[in-house]
Amino acid sequence: MSALPHLYSFRRCPYAMRARLALAASGLPFELREVALRSKPAELLAASPKGTVPVLVLPGGEVIAESLEVMLWALRQHDPQGWLEPDGASLADMLALIAECDGAFKQQLDRYKYPNRFAAEADAAGLDRTGFAHAQRT
Ligand SMILES: N[C@@H](CCC(=O)N[C@@H](CS)C(=O)NCC(=O)O)C(=O)O
Known part of the structure; x- marks a missing residue:
């Protein structure tokens, strides 16, 4: 099992972009695993049988398979730019x-x-x- 969260991603997928952006903005370390949607790796399908990206697998084995949830998971831990609660908005x-x-x-x-x-x-x-x-x- 990886010591870092790892993110299955596809470069041009807007949902994966949202997850990558939020993880980058949070500053949390993670391992990026780019996949080809035409030949998804077995580990991705084992983690999330629905077969969409992004998928974040946490070191303890928990799986987050929705981009919005990945975003919230990352930014709730560290949100130095205030993306979740910018000035003047909730x-x-x-x-x-x-x-x-x-x-x-x-x-x-x-x-x-x-x-x-x-x-x-x-x-x-x-x-x-x-x-x-x-x-x-x-
Ligand atoms: N609701 C999902 C949507 C993710 C999604 O639809 N991703 C597309 C790529 S942009 C996908 O993985 N499609 C599966 C495929 O093409 O096989 C999320 O927000 O994470």
Whole structure:
């Protein structure tokens, strides 16, 4: 078993980025284990059978398999830049902002980035693929 927490990560995954950023901001030592999503190592799947990254495995064997939980685990121990409670805002404010980014913002971002995947939904709602209402034809 590793003496340091180790983080299974994929470089371009935004959720893994969130975990890496929070760990870096916390200053806590950890071992980074970059993986290829197409051939996930058996240790990753043994730790977290759902097979997503990031996954943080603690020295005692505890597994944290959600990026938000990794972020909170790290910053609750050491948060020198005050990410969880910046000046003028509370932890509840920060969690609400994250929830908005993960929810409504991500939903709209996906529709902007991948309009063809959501064409049927846009058609049903009377929207064109940019999210604007279809122009009235006279
Ligand atoms: N809710 C998870 C989402 C993690 C997630 O979806 N990660 C993607 C990569 S960005 C993943 O591992 N997908 C599995 C795969 O592609 O096989 C979290 O916040 O940690």
